Amino acid sequence: MSSSFILELLILLLTVGFILYKLFTRNFDYWEKRNVPYPKPTPFFGNYYNIMTFQTTIGHDIKKLYDEFTTPYFGIFVLNKPHLVVKDQELIKSILVKDFNNFYDRTVLSSEECDAIFANALFVVRNPDWKVLRAKMTPVFTSGKMKAMFPLINDASLEMITYLEQHSSKSSLEAKDICAKYSTDVIATCAFGIQACSFKNENSEFRVTCKRMFDFSFSSAFRQVSYFILPDLVKLLRLSFFKPEVMDFFRDVFWKTIKLREKTKGKRNDLIDIIIQMKEQPDNSIDFSGDKVVAQAFMFFAAGFETTSSTMAFTLYELCLSPEIQSRARAEVKEILSKYKGFTYEAIKEMKYMHMLFCETLRKYPVLPFLDRICANDYKLPDTDLVVEKGTPVYIPVSGIHYDPEFYTEPEKYDPERFSEENRGRIPNFAHLPFGGGPRNCIGERFGLLVGKLGLARILSEYELERSLDTPVPLEYETKCLILASKVGLPMKFKKILSDAV
Numbered sequence: 001m002s003s004s005f006i007l008e009l010l011i012l013l014l015t016v017g018f019i020l021y022k023l024f025t026r027n028f029d030y031w032e033k034r035n036v037p038y039p040k041p042t043p044f045f046g047n048y049y050n051i052m053t054f055q056t057t058i059g060h061d062i063k064k065l066y067d068e069f070t071t072p073y074f075g076i077f078v079l080n081k082p083h084l085v086v087k088d089q090e091l092i093k094s095i096l097v098k099d100f101n102n103f104y105d106r107t108v109l110s111s112e113e114c115d116a117i118f119a120n121a122l123f124v125v126r127n128p129d130w131k132v133l134r135a136k137m138t139p140v141f142t143s144g145k146m147k148a149m150f151p152l153i154n155d156a157s158l159e160m161i162t163y164l165e166q167h168s169s170k171s172s173l174e175a176k177d178i179c180a181k182y183s184t185d186v187i188a189t190c191a192f193g194i195q196a197c198s199f200k201n202e203n204s205e206f207r208v209t210c211k212r213m214f215d216f217s218f219s220s221a222f223r224q225v226s227y228f229i230l231p232d233l234v235k236l237l238r239l240s241f242f243k244p245e246v247m248d249f250f251r252d253v254f255w256k257t258i259k260l261r262e263k264t265k266g267k268r269n270d271l272i273d274i275i276i277q278m279k280e281q282p283d284n285s286i287d288f289s290g291d292k293v294v295a296q297a298f299m300f301f302a303a304g305f306e307t308t309s310s311t312m313a314f315t316l317y318e319l320c321l322s323p324e325i326q327s328r329a330r331a332e333v334k335e336i337l338s339k340y341k342g343f344t345y346e347a348i349k350e351m352k353y354m355h356m357l358f359c360e361t362l363r364k365y366p367v368l369p370f371l372d373r374i375c376a377n378d379y380k381l382p383d384t385d386l387v388v389e390k391g392t393p394v395y396i397p398v399s400g401i402h403y404d405p406e407f408y409t410e411p412e413k414y415d416p417e418r419f420s421e422e423n424r425g426r427i428p429n430f431a432h433l434p435f436g437g438g439p440r441n442c443i444g445e446r447f448g449l450l451v452g453k454l455g456l457a458r459i460l461s462e463y464e465l466e467r468s469l470d471t472p473v474p475l476e477y478e479t480k481c482l483i484l485a486s487k488v489g490l491p492m493k494f495k496k497i498l499s500d501a502v
């Protein structure tokens with residue numbers, strides 16, 4: 001190789017490097033020009049270097065920045081793109097509720113070409129389709145429908161207890177895995193009308209597919225993070241959000257179930273019944289066919305499976321570390337079960353301390369550590385000089401807010417009393433956001449809580465939870481996923497209560 005060739009190659013590489021550097025740093029004066037404080041960005045990565053190199057989770061990084069900045073809002077750069085992070089309670093209320101008409105979509109890419117099912121799931125779909133779909137899906141979550149689905153959920157919780165009976169002699173069981181099996185079974189039966197049998201068969205198709213959805217592999221992490229921050233790359237590579245085999249599985253199972261149900265005209269009080277009803281009453285405002293329909297059942301899984309099982313598992317984790325809180329929770333379960341003579345929808349609804357536990361778990365472990373919205377039109381932030389430009393992504397830093405000592409004294413402490421009737425009034429409305437807020441909040445909140453509370457009540461009524469040698473204290477979090485998860489799962493001892501069972 002001649003020296004002139006090496007020199008030319010070097011010049012070429014330097015020129016390309018320089019152009020890329022300029023391209024990826026061209027916006028780095030954006031917040032400076034608008035007088036908005038911001039952390040110093042790194043070329044190519046912006047403020048996401050630690051996240052993109054999987055050294056930390058988005059939640060922990062956002063919390064760190066939340067603590068660093070004392071201003072009502074601050075800017076960050078996600079790669080080269082400016083994002084606004086809003087801390088102030090009144091401003092959060094404006095974005096989520098008062099001025100929702102300007103913040104109705106999320107930032108995650110919705111692309112039919114890359115992933116038709118994901119693009120049409122309620123969490124992802126953009127306006128105007130979102131408005132129509134949300135109205136269509138809202139009746140699925142009324143108390144009447146929840147109550148009708150209760151027997152299906154109850155059956156799944158019994159499967160879990162049978163499993164525990166067979167395995168609780170072990171010195172340690174993985175609580176996250178048990179909760180994931182339970183929520184897989186619940187969602188499969190409620191949304192797809194199918195018995196997933198995750199407890200009976202470790203390798204059941206549903207269980208294996210669900211595991212694949214949120215595995216911590218590099219390829220899953222790359223796909224999912226890219227949907228939020230590298231939409232152009234997703235479009236270029238035509239990536240689906242979940243692996244293609246996951247989507248094919250759901251599409252196939254869904255249509256088989258619909259066809260069978262339409263043929264047999266059977267009713268199960270599940271989502272499939274409701275979807276068939278929707279298909280039979282066509283609505284001109286939206287094309288409700290093909291993958292748009294599959295997306296609504298799939299959404300139960302994508303948005304409900306991991307969130308519900310994580311919340312339940314983190315609650316079990318805290319209870320195994322706090323015997324007093326656990327005893328109080330068990331006492332309530334026993335009292336209410338004897339009043340209602342067993343596990344009923346009404347019994348679960350009446351468990352107030354159980355509700356406090358879930359509120360505190362979701363404060364300490366918010367499954368989605370931040371909320372995001374896109375600014376639809378130039379918008380002047382109330383009582384400030386800042387005009388947020390159309391298209392700017394806005395984050396609400398949930399994990400930072402949930403650990404802010406102004407709202408929660410000793411934020412690291414697990415203390416359900418914060419949510420007692422006397423105390424909960426002291427928490428500002430937008431300082432507890434595990435289910436988001438405003439018209440685009442979580443549609444499945446009541447369903448998720450019902451499933452989690454029933455599962456936990458079943459376990460507490462028959463098992464004592466104890467820390468085992470492999471229970472991780474303190475927790476280390478998985479960095480290769482968007483949601484909050486322990487790196488090593490949540491193993492603990494499930495000890496059968498012999499004399500005192502309900």
Ligand code: HEM
Nearest residue numbers: 122123303304307308368434435436437440441442444448
């Ligand atoms: C403990 C369990 C759950 C937690 C912590 C949770 C949390 C959340 C959060 C934080 C959001 C974003 C809200 C916002 O941006 O303001 C959300 C949205 C959503 N969740 Fe949940 N969720 C849970 C269970 C469920 C379940 C069981 C389902 C379905 C059966 C579900 C379906 C959805 C859907 C469809 C959305 C998007 C709503 C929309 O854009 O209109 N979630 N959830």
